[in-house]
Amino acid sequence: MDPIFPPFEPDPAPPQRRFRPVPIRLLIPNMITLAALASGLTAVRFAIEGRFEAAAIAILAAAILDGIDGRIARMLKGTSRFGAELDSLADFVSFGCAPALILYFWKLHVLKTAGWLVCLLLAFAMALRLARFNVMIDGPERPAWQKAYAVGVPAPAGAMMVMLPLTLSLSGIPAFAGDSVMILLWTAVSTALIISRLPTFSGKGLGTPVPREWVLAILGGAVVILALAFSHPFETISALTLLYVGMIPVAIQRYRRREAQDRAVSPPDPAG
Structure with missing residues (x-):
């Protein structure tokens, strides 16, 4: 005679999924990225104070850390989609x-709503630019020479x-009447360049080979810039920034010239 309440044995528990250990080479670039994030947030605290x-x-410091995290990731073969995001x-x-x-x-709070709006536009432009950059990663492969330029x-x-x-201002240039308006206009122009599609020189172009006779001159120039950066940091930063702004027209000219050369040597499209 069968028992009224037979013993019940539940199904065995499914095996728990174990996460694979993550190599330390994958963590180092992300730690540098988090250090850059901490530096940027700390800058806000300093501004409030x-x-x-x-x-x-x-x-x-955040810019320097951002410039080396990707290179270290490629050097350690630790690139990942998570790290890019x-x-x-x-x-x-x-x-x-x-x-x-x-x-x-610093200054734009004097202009009240107008100052805050241009700050919002700057944040919006940076978000849109980075979103466009992420989309371009998954896009078609660009020619090798175009990697030396950013959009x-x-x-x-x-x-x-x-x-x-x-x-x-930190370099010692005195303020003048209406400087808040000039700062607002400069911020608006910079925001437009950030979100634009103009070609500009990218840090990836630093991997371009240089003639041997230029090596000593480049090394000497780098030593001079580092010495100036330690002794006169804000003057050096301002000079390098102005140099970069002045190189934007040069980058546009070189990009369009190379693009025209590629268009001239490429075979015509039979469908056209």
Whole structure:
């Protein structure tokens, strides 16, 4: 006779999925990206406290960290989609939100609504630029020579360009009447260049081989720039930023010339 209440044995528990260990080489670039994010957020704190010299240095530190995290990731073969997304989010905070808030706390708050609106436009432009950059990653492969150019002003260079009035002021240039309006106009122009589709020089172009006879001159110039950066940081930052702005027309000219050369040598489209 069968028992009324037979013993019940539940199904065995499914095996738990174990996550694979993550190599340390994948963590190092992300840690550098988080350090850049921390530097950008700390710059906002310095601006709130009125310590604008420290805020400018913190943004510069974030730009330097942002410039090396991708290179270290490629060197360690630790690139990942997660790292690319994290880098974009960190860039938006450090080079979009932080510079906008620094400029607002420094001078643009005097203009009230107009000053705040241009800060919002700067943050919006940086977000849209980074979103466009992420879309272009999944797009068709570009020619090798185009990798030396960016579409619009890159995020770190854009942040330093926007903060040029602050670094010039910290260099000792005296303020003048109506300087808040000039800062607003400069911020608007920089925002337009950030979101534009103009070709500008990219940091990836630094991998271009140079003639051997130029090596010593380049190394000597780098040593001089580093020495000036330690002794006169804001003057050096301002000069390099102005040099970059002056090179934008050169980048546009070279890009269009090379594009015209490629169009001339490429075979005609039979469908056209």
